[in-house]
Amino acid sequence: MSLDPFNAFLHRVEADGHWRVGVKDVIDVAGMPTTAASKVLHRVPDRDAECVARLRAAGASIIGKLNTHEFAFGALTNSPHFGPAVNPWDTARTTGGSSGGSGAAVAAGLVDLALGTDTAGSIRIPAALCGVTGHRPTVGLVPVDGVVPVAWTLDAVGPLARTGAECRRALEIMAGRELGAEPPRRVGLVTRLFDGAHPAVAAACEEAAREVWPDAEPVELPLHEEISTITQLVMLPEAAAVHLPWLRTCLADYGPDVRARALAGLLLPATAHVTGLRARSWARSLWERELGDFDLLVAPAMPIVAPRLDAVPPDYRLLIMPYNSPAALLGLPVTIVPCGIVERLPVALALTGRSGEDGVTLAAAEDFQRETDWHRFEPGSGELYTNPVSSDERG
Amino acid sequence: MGSESNLVSTLRALAAQQGVEPTDEDLEGVLDFLERILSALAEIEERLPPEAAP
Numbered sequence: 001m002s003l004d005p006f007n008a009f010l011h012r013v014e015a016d017g018h019w020r021v022g023v024k025d026v027i028d029v030a031g032m033p034t035t036a037a038s039k040v041l042h043r044v045p046d047r048d049a050e051c052v053a054r055l056r057a058a059g060a061s062i063i064g065k066l067n068t069h070e071f072a073f074g075a076l077t078n079s080p081h082f083g084p085a086v087n088p089w090d091t092a093r094t095t096g097g098s099s100g101g102s103g104a105a106v107a108a109g110l111v112d113l114a115l116g117t118d119t120a121g122s123i124r125i126p127a128a129l130c131g132v133t134g135h136r137p138t139v140g141l142v143p144v145d146g147v148v149p150v151a152w153t154l155d156a157v158g159p160l161a162r163t164g165a166e167c168r169r170a171l172e173i174m175a176g177r178e179l180g181a182e183p184p185r186r187v188g189l190v191t192r193l194f195d196g197a198h199p200a201v202a203a204a205c206e207e208a209a210r211e212v213w214p215d216a217e218p219v220e221l222p223l224h225e226e227i228s229t230i231t232q233l234v235m236l237p238e239a240a241a242v243h244l245p246w247l248r249t250c251l252a253d254y255g256p257d258v259r260a261r262a263l264a265g266l267l268l269p270a271t272a273h274v275t276g277l278r279a280r281s282w283a284r285s286l287w288e289r290e291l292g293d294f295d296l297l298v299a300p301a302m303p304i305v306a307p308r309l310d311a312v313p314p315d316y317r318l319l320i321m322p323y324n325s326p327a328a329l330l331g332l333p334v335t336i337v338p339c340g341i342v343e344r345l346p347v348a349l350a351l352t353g354r355s356g357e358d359g360v361t362l363a364a365a366e367d368f369q370r371e372t373d374w375h376r377f378e379p380g381s382g383e384l385y386t387n388p389v390s391s392d393e394r395g
Numbered sequence: 396m397g398s399e400s401n402l403v404s405t406l407r408a409l410a411a412q413q414g415v416e417p418t419d420e421d422l423e424g425v426l427d428f429l430e431r432i433l434s435a436l437a438e439i440e441e442r443l444p445p446e447a448a449p
Contacts, residue, residue: 268432280449
């Protein structure tokens, strides 16, 4: 039985405070089941994950657990066991994932703040497709105790909310320190990610980026062609190691896509994982050499608007990997800000910073949201806005 | 066909050695994926500087 019109919640209680927080169902909340939207896991923890405990201590009211792609190991939030989260902007469309319940709950105003996790895009994708602000922190900034892992060296817990300022507040509480608010001094536009996006999405993103950062310089990401593969080489074996006890005992209880990815990780040669780790070091050194002078890199968060649930492109994962893999592999902070409406659906910019400089991407998001109103648009308000490039003109 | 069947058998044996028992259908899907990623891996290995350490 769905607990809300968007299947965002898996478990819900009444709010007893003013700061309503929903928690992705891979993060422990004392007394609530953690299922990871799976048939495999069902634990009722007696203590909060550390990030939840810190929010609760700061006055948050945890009102429920939010839908996710099974085990947060996919980009759609369509668990075969709990059903898909649906996009409040158009309930025939996906929220993206894996933190799709988090994106839907914030977009629909069911919560003030949602917690998500991001291994290879899982906060950024639903934030973009649901038209909300989201932040993937630098790996290690927020404790991951009490969080079901996907891949230990890539996982990050972060906030989704209406604004960058709200994300900052939540992140500083979870991180246990202030993050600084230095604005970026040198900004790059990642040209290939604009070129690779649907023309209407690229146009909306470029217009918004140019409005706020007119002096941004075009940049190329090192290893653009390779970085998605390198990320898979690191992530899949780590994920297989996480799941190995369950793969041994309840393989058939996994959904087909997650089962396939876990098995792929199990059966990759050990040298493939080591090559992935070596290539990550190589990518990090190239990134530092070629982009080390840039405080902020700006690109479309996603190359497309939210696909219909019944018409997800067969190459969806391949399409979105170049947009999400670099920050995942290198553990970088990224803030997602809504930046336009295309075909009555939200599109967003990804603001990527240097490792440990979460305060810079959040300051950039706050600047962007002082200059623009896109974060104020809510589901339904897309009807008020028609993008100048129609789908007919795009062909 | 025979070659694919041999590869599936090999994957089944590797999985079994780790205590996992996938179906042939599972393994056929994995085989496609492994062929693609191992081919991409070979290209990365060619370009990877020898001094790059994990």
